[in-house]
Each structure stands twice: as structure tokens, then as C-alpha cells.
Amino acid sequence: MALPDLRTLALLVGIARHGSIGAAARAEGLSQQGASERVRAAEALLGVPLLWRGARGSELTPAGTVVVEWSTRLLEVAGEVEVALGALRADEQRHLRVAASMTVAEHLLPRWLVRLRSQSSDVPVEVSMTATNSAGAVAAVLGHRADLGFVEGVEAPRGLAWADVGTDELVLVCAPDHPLARRTALGAAEVAGLGLTSREQGSGTREVLETALAAHGLSMAPPAVELTTSTALREAVLAGAAPAVVSRRTVAAPLAAGDLVAVPLADLDLTRRLRAVWVGRRTPPAGPVRDLVAIAAAG
Template structure:
């Protein structure tokens, strides 16, 4: 585009002068002072290289050149108005709807409460509550959905956030090694060494799960037995452990009720770090997109006691 094209505000002001016959009336309609309007017209005339307005005591009228510029700019202003309306609709839609993908532990035990809290906050502020659409899957798949633009925001678990995505730490979780009440580990001191855990066939999550990744990293460098079972959800792993299939390492959130009721027993493991980070992930700028995505990440981090990386 050349250097002699006036900006949209100036073209809009010029068209209004032609319709109202008054620079002051046009200024009032656009919400600026007459002084600012006069300055804008002088700048526009300098760009065009010819007078656009004929001023008199009765008001202002378009010169022949001004009429020609208004005629040429009509379609430009109509297209700009259509673009502005479309962008406004897009902003409104992004506030009204938010698609979120979360790893299974977060989706089952944390995210529902976060969503309810954010919607309550919105109601208190007089903002229409966002319609959240949630997808529960493993951390690897969450990252893929976010990277592809299929969802607006993701929450993953694991030692490190996925590469190639913007991220913010929202909390720290810890895996707990659990066994059935009649398992030998539950009958003794309820404490084992990491070497013993590694040598025992465990009930594990599928490859791509954040829980599986944390466990494998914690046991790296040790001789590891083949899994007793490989299952695709924490609920299935818990049921298998209760049925006597073997020990498992699961999120403290996933087994809290089972430990309290005695359906499962926690076993301490010396020489092993089973903590993991929970991250929000998104594409684009360094902060979550403004609106419900940012509100949700802020609430999650506040709830989990984290302020970021």
C-alpha cells in the first residue's frame, strides 16, 4: 500500500463531513474534538496533495477532490466495518466458548472444580458464564491437540512441559505407590526400596501417560521388570490393584478416597522421587490467551499454590 492512503478514521470523518455539511458535527459523531478533527483533515489533505474541504461560515463542504475520495473510500469503509464486526464476533465467541484438553488425573480430579469456580467468578462479575468443552486423554495426546489448534488450552502432567508449546506451572503432584490390603508389602513395614519396586511387575498406565512417564524416569538406571498389566485409565489401574494384580504408582489425588477407606494401602519407597509438575499449555504468546483461558489458568495456579515457572 502506498504512502498517500489516509487512515480509516480520516476517511470516515471525511464521509461524515460530506453527509452533515459540518466538520464540528462530524467530529461530535465520531467522539473527537473539533480541533482534533481539523488536525486530522489537514493531515489527510497533505497526504492526498489537494484540498478536500471547502470551509465557510455556513459549515464545510466537500471539494470535487473530496467527493472523489469519499466515493473511492466507500467500499473500503464498508469492508472495514465488516472486518470489525467479524473480529468482535470472534472475540465474543472466544469468551463464550473454551475447549480444554486435560490429562486424565487432572480431568478426573481437579479440572471440574476449576471450571465450576471460574464460572462462579464470572457470574459474580456479571459476565455470562463460559461454556467449557473438556476432553480427557493422556498428556501426550493433550499436547498434540493443543499444537494442532484443536483445543484452546491444555493441562498436562509430567517431569517437563511438552516442547514447542507455551506453558505455565500450575501445581505439583506426587505419585503414591499403592497395594491391595492383603499384599505382602501392606503386611510388613509398608516401606520398600526403589530397587525392589523396579524389580516388581507393576500395573501401569499406557505409554504417553504423564503418570507412566514420571514412573519410568524415576526408575531409570535400575533393572525394571516388565509390567504386570498396562491400562488406559487411573480407575482401571486402581481396580486392578484392588483385585490383586500388583502394585501401582498413581496420583495422590486419584487414590485419596481409597486410602482413607482402606481399599488401598500406601507404601513408602526410599531412594525415589515421584513428584511431578502440572502445567497449563497453549500456543501463541507467552501468557495464556486473554479471557476465560487466562482466568482458568490463574485460578488453577492459585488453587494449587503456584505462581508459575
């Protein structure tokens, strides 16, 4: 059997306390007519009369007295649940678990988190961050080990809601004394034949390169070496390792200083999307998840 809603039960308790529908209605912020309609609806729903109405006020029937007794206990529990839910919401607002791809973790997320903290001074947000590759970030969000992920790549991951938060450009870099440094342009087939200093399988950087080559019917040659961070790629190439495809953000300083050279590519589009991902509906959950997504999208 259906029960009256909590506000109607609170109204009945108020009638018992105040002795009239009018006084109880005022206490609940209702009009007297609205309160009377709620009582009649409750009587129809429960199938028993709850009030005797007279010129001097309203009096509970025996059934109404029992319903009020039960309602009092139910409202007490509901109040406890409301407080507990508020505590849960507050805890969620204070703690945010983020899993981010290496490029985002190294070059973008720190600035975003500073802005998030500055916007939430009333309820400081405590953030724990896992730096991983894009596949690892997706797995963390799907496995509920992270509330929010940031990934890079060509296609949006399946099974998660997502939002674009920017773009990133990959470049092929080499040392200034490498033979490729003198090339005016390099074709897709030539890139495919290079033994690169490369990110590992599952990274967004490697996915973008493999996808771009696949569009020409090509696949990557076996890497000369595999490393797990963009910074490691940069440092390896600076030390004389094989060329690498890496985010321009990672090599901006050595490119400007002439310590690395970007090799022009003739027919490969190595632009990739940066995305925030989360579990649930298309709109990010309210609170720090939504706030951080908005900060990231704003750049």
C-alpha cells in the same frame, strides 16, 4: 500507497455531512484543531487537496468528494467486519475445548469448570472435554483440536506456552496382604525390578516414574499389565493385581479406609507438576482460556 486510518475517513465523511470541520469533529469526539490536523495529514498522505476552507465553513474539493464516496463504502465494510469479528469473539467465549490428562480430568477439572461457569453467567461457557494422557493433551492443543490442555509430568512440553497450576504426588500402593505392605522403605533399584500395574506410554504418571528411575541409572521392568486410567489402576490393585504407582488423589479414600497401603520409598522423588498449556504467547488468550487457567492456578 498508504491510506488514512478509518477514523480520519469517518471524519471526512462527517465533514461532507455536516458542512464544517467543527461539527464533524464534535461528532467524532475530536477537537477542531485535532480534526484539522487529521485532514492536513490525509491531504499530505494522498497528495491531493480534500477541502476548500472558507469563513462559512469547509467544502469538499472534487478529489475530496471522490475520496468521501470511496470512504463511505469502505467504512460500511469495516463496520460489517467489526460486527462479524464481535460475533467470532462471542462464539469463542461460549465454546471452550479442553484436553486434560486423566488425573486432572478425574479429580480436578470438574470443580474448575463449575467455578468457571459461576464466573461467566452473563455469557455462559460451553465446554467440551477430552480425557486423555498428557501426550494426547499436548497433541490435541498443537493440532488445534483443543484450546487449552492440562498435563502432568516433569518437564514442560515443547512448542507450547504453559503455566504451572499445581503439584501432584505419586505413591506406590499395594493390597494390605501383599508382601510389600510390610516394608518400611523401598529403594529405587527394588522399584525398578517390580512388574507393576502401570499406565501406558505417554501418560504423565509413567513419565514421572521413568524419569525418577533414570536419575539412578535405572529403567522400569516390563509392566505386569498396562491400563489407560488412574481409576483403572486403583481398581485393579484393589482387586489383587500387582502394585501400582498412582496419584495420591486417586487412592486417598482406599488409603484412608485401609483397603490399600502406600509403600514408603527411600530415594525416589515422585512429585510432578501440573501445567496448563496453550498455543501462543506466554500470557493465556483473553476469555475463558485465561479464566480457566487462573481458576486452576488458584487451586
